[in-house]
Amino acid sequence: MTNPNNISLNISHALEFIDGHALNIPTLKILSEDGDILDGATAPELDKDTALRIYSTMRFIRLLDERMQAAQRQGRISFYMQCLGEEAAITASAAALKQEDMIMAQYREQAALHYRGFSLEQFMNQLFSNEKDLGKGRQMPVHYGSNELHYLTISSPLGTQIPQATGYAYGQKLKHIDAQSGELSSEIDNVTICYFGEGAASEGDFHAGLNMAAVHKAPVLFFARNNGYAISTPADEQFKGDGIASRGVGYGIKTIRVDGADTLAVYAATQKAREIAVTTGEPVLIESIAYRLGAHSTSDDPSGYRTKDEEAEFKSNCPVARFKAWLLKQGWLNEEEDEAQKDKIREEILAALKVAEKVQKPALEELVSDVYDTPIPALQKQYEELKEHIKQHPDAYPITAGRIK
Amino acid sequence: MAKMNMLHAINSALDITMAEHPQACIFGEDVGYFGGVFRATSGLQEKYGKHRVFNTPLTEQGILGFANGLAAFGAPALAEIQFADYIFPAFDQIVNESAKFRYRSGNEFNVGNLTIRTPYGGGIAGGLYHSQSPEAYFAHTPGLKLVVPRNPYQAKGLLRACIKDDNPVIFFEPKRLYRASTGEVPEGDYTIEIGKAEVVKEGKDVTLLAWGAQMEIIEQAAAKAEEAGISCEVIDLRSILPWDVETIAKSVTKTGRLIISHEAPITNGFGAEIAATIQKECFLHLESPIERVCGLDTPYPLALEKEYVPDALKVFAAIKKSVEF
Ligand SMILES: Cc1ncc(C[n+]2csc(CCOP(=O)(O)OP(=O)(O)O)c2C)c(N)n1
Numbered sequence: 001m002t003n004p005n006n007i008s009l010n011i012s013h014a015l016e017f018i019d020g021h022a023l024n025i026p027t028l029k030i031l032s033e034d035g036d037i038l039d040g041a042t043a044p045e046l047d048k049d050t051a052l053r054i055y056s057t058m059r060f061i062r063l064l065d066e067r068m069q070a071a072q073r074q075g076r077i078s079f080y081m082q083c084l085g086e087e088a089a090i091t092a093s094a095a096a097l098k099q100e101d102m103i104m105a106q107y108r109e110q111a112a113l114h115y116r117g118f119s120l121e122q123f124m125n126q127l128f129s130n131e132k133d134l135g136k137g138r139q140m141p142v143h144y145g146s147n148e149l150h151y152l153t154i155s156s157p158l159g160t161q162i163p164q165a166t167g168y169a170y171g172q173k174l175k176h177i178d179a180q181s182g183e184l185s186s187e188i189d190n191v192t193i194c195y196f197g198e199g200a201a202s203e204g205d206f207h208a209g210l211n212m213a214a215v216h217k218a219p220v221l222f223f224a225r226n227n228g229y230a231i232s233t234p235a236d237e238q239f240k241g242d243g244i245a246s247r248g249v250g251y252g253i254k255t256i257r258v259d260g261a262d263t264l265a266v267y268a269a270t271q272k273a274r275e276i277a278v279t280t281g282e283p284v285l286i287e288s289i290a291y292r293l294g295a296h297s298t299s300d301d302p303s304g305y306r307t308k309d310e311e312a313e314f315k316s317n318c319p320v321a322r323f324k325a326w327l328l329k330q331g332w333l334n335e336e337e338d339e340a341q342k343d344k345i346r347e348e349i350l351a352a353l354k355v356a357e358k359v360q361k362p363a364l365e366e367l368v369s370d371v372y373d374t375p376i377p378a379l380q381k382q383y384e385e386l387k388e389h390i391k392q393h394p395d396a397y398p399i400t401a402g403r404i405k
Numbered sequence: 406m407a408k409m410n411m412l413h414a415i416n417s418a419l420d421i422t423m424a425e426h427p428q429a430c431i432f433g434e435d436v437g438y439f440g441g442v443f444r445a446t447s448g449l450q451e452k453y454g455k456h457r458v459f460n461t462p463l464t465e466q467g468i469l470g471f472a473n474g475l476a477a478f479g480a481p482a483l484a485e486i487q488f489a490d491y492i493f494p495a496f497d498q499i500v501n502e503s504a505k506f507r508y509r510s511g512n513e514f515n516v517g518n519l520t521i522r523t524p525y526g527g528g529i530a531g532g533l534y535h536s537q538s539p540e541a542y543f544a545h546t547p548g549l550k551l552v553v554p555r556n557p558y559q560a561k562g563l564l565r566a567c568i569k570d571d572n573p574v575i576f577f578e579p580k581r582l583y584r585a586s587t588g589e590v591p592e593g594d595y596t597i598e599i600g601k602a603e604v605v606k607e608g609k610d611v612t613l614l615a616w617g618a619q620m621e622i623i624e625q626a627a628a629k630a631e632e633a634g635i636s637c638e639v640i641d642l643r644s645i646l647p648w649d650v651e652t653i654a655k656s657v658t659k660t661g662r663l664i665i666s667h668e669a670p671i672t673n674g675f676g677a678e679i680a681a682t683i684q685k686e687c688f689l690h691l692e693s694p695i696e697r698v699c700g701l702d703t704p705y706p707l708a709l710e711k712e713y714v715p716d717a718l719k720v721f722a723a724i725k726k727s728v729e730f
Contacts, residue, residue: 078530079530129707129708130708137706137707137708137709138532138533138704138706138707138708139532139533139534139707140530140531140532140533140534140535140707143532155534156490156532156533156534156535157490157491157493157494157534158463158491199462199463200463202462202463202464202467203463203464203465203466203494204464204466204467204494205494230434230435230463231434231435231439231442232435232437232438232439232460233434233435233437233439233460233462233463237437237459237460237462238462238463239462299442300442304439304440305438305439361708361709362708362709364709364712366708366709367701367703367706367709367712367713368701368703371702371703371704376702378672378702379701379702379703382671382701382702383701386701386712389718389719389722390712392722393718396716396718397711397712399708399709399711399712400709400712
């Protein structure tokens with residue numbers, strides 16, 4: 001029986017409450033820690049080229065993260081955030097998408113961006129906020145974005161991308177509307193994936209975004225990265241119940257939970273989720289269970305809130321090593337080549353870092369451009385006054401003074 | 406007296422409050438065992454337990470909604486918003502609820518027990534979202550009080566006053582000074598009256614007015630001006646809502662000139678309100694137009710931060726312009 005409340009009533013005469021933990025959503029795992037397909041599991045169709053591209057992306061991001069973490073310690077950049085421990089979740093999910101699908105990330109998803117083709121130079125230019133940075137040197141390091149690569153520029157306020165993803169995906173669906181009949185075609189060509197942490201899933205924007213997506217049927221893939229911590233706050237102080245996945249169910253969204261350190265499981269789940277979204281036009285939620293192996297950021301010190309033993313326990317479950325073991329067994333990779341590649345990438349990273357470091361900062365004009373499409377009169381006046389001031393005191397503003405006409 | 410930095414001073418004010426009232430609670434993102442990302446609440450969970458000092462889920466809207474409820478119940482609610490840039494998800498709870506609780510209920514209910522602490526301001530290479538000074542948004546809302554300290558002594562005395570005040574107060578902490586500023590601070594309890602500006606240095610040619618971290622900048626500018634033979638009166642506003650019209654008007658009546666400096670963008674910044682009021686109060690004593698040296702009307706940038714900020718050189722240029730008018 002259906003009533004106007006949109007609930008199919010299932011009448012009971014027993015005074016029973018459903019426990020908050022009643023849902024116990026299973027976790028999809030395909031690959032063993034040693035790189036074998038587990039009994040009863042089915043490996044997704046993954047061709048050699050894609051598999052190797054996933055692997056080389058993970059390897060590159062590991063090396064980039066390692067180097068830039070060190071660069072921050074040396075005072076060469078002001079801030080950095082690694083995705084250590086979540087490389088598989090991020091890369092494999094991105095690999096299961098089409099290049100034109102939209103990515104709306106939180107901030108720890110550099111691997112997805114690299115998979116799309118964001119170059120080493122582009123990473124460096126953003127990290128050094130130089131004049132070649134696509135974001136014009138305005139945001140802190142790791143706030144990447146590229147229109148060409150369909151990767152929305154990162155915004156620091158948490159969760160804001162979640163309802164935006166719903167709106168964007170709705171737009172992707174409306175692209176297929178028939179102007180005459182107002183009907184939608186059954187197939188959609190692109191979807192939006194929206195990444196966020198289990199911490200950000202507490203924000204009001206999360207609830208608004210999921211509810212809107214469910215009610216209005218937007219083809220968005222919500223990808224919750226449950227890595228155990230939001231800065232120092234452990235997941236058990238973040239939410240009760242069965243993780244973020246149960247929230248998806250609560251909002252009426254098709255949901256799956258995956259082992260986030262298992263490249264094949266994440267790939268399979270995302271591929272299937274995408275298929276559901278394009279064929280039904282509806283949202284899907286994927287919860288990836290992994291562990292944030294590194295510090296939250298270079299401003300954080302996890303020794304203040306978790307033990308070395310805990311970290312060591314999770315370190316042994318390395319997503320990159322697990323996938324590598326599978327590739328070796330497939331005969332698609334060999335150790336010597338892999339080592340040689342690593343050395344080569346390390347050198348390239350260092351060289352790119354040295355180049356980007358020397359590129360000049362954005363010109364003064366970039367301070368006032370893009371606030372509006374063109375600076376409004378008040379801002380134009382402030383800019384003229386600032387130029388005059390800098391001209392009179394060039395020594396105090398060495399970054400821009402020499403370039404003011 | 407003890408030597409303290411601003412974080413210690415704030416911690417000490419919170420500690421006194423927690424000891425004073427058995428239901429006082431400190432809560433916010435990461436404030437529990439970890440002591441907050443800046444460590445302002447260090448050691449308090451160990452001392453007062455997890456029921457009274459706790460991490461909240463990551464929801465500013467939730468933090469302030471919860472705080473309004475707790476304060477309405479009658480317990481001192483000491484809410485932390487990790488960065489003032491992230492206070493906006495809680496805007497509705499603060500502006501529509503905290504500020505109007507007493508008024509809309511005919512004082513059947515109020516949230517006078519609420520104190521919101523939040524680090525604000527730039528100078529830490531934080532870019533757009535870790536540098537904002539959002540005081541003016543809240544200054545447009547009747548029912549709130551807004552306070553900004555400039556050093557550890559002020560921080561402790563003013564924070565204690567905010568907590569004891571029977572109105573919801575937002576206490577903006579200048580994060581650039583958290584560790585940079587140290588000074589002698591009494592270990593015991595004391596308060597500094599809210600709504601009173603402080604004349605930090607007397608002078609006769611021009612009045613310089615700022616608050617929080619910008620005080621350091623106008624003091625540097627005043628020193629430069631002294632070298633050039635210009636005598637500056639330097640005033641710390643300390644409290645933005647309510648603000649001390651009398652002290653500022655008295656000073657401007659004496660000097661005939663006023664320069665206001667704040668980090669937030671100039672248009673509709675709180676400086677605009679001060680300029681309008683002082684122009685009316687001191688019209689016949691003014692020797693030159695009131696000048697504002699503020700942030701540009703742009704978001705707070707990263708690479709060109711130096712160009713953007715109202716630095717001492719820009720304040721000094723305004724002082725010269727004012728005396729040469
Ligand atoms: C609205 C908002 N509040 C607070 C912050 C400060 N902050 C930045 S990251 C973070 C923790 C995020 O944790 P989670 O979403 O679990 O992602 P993870 O870092 O674990 O990948 C916090 C509190 C912010 N950026 N935005």
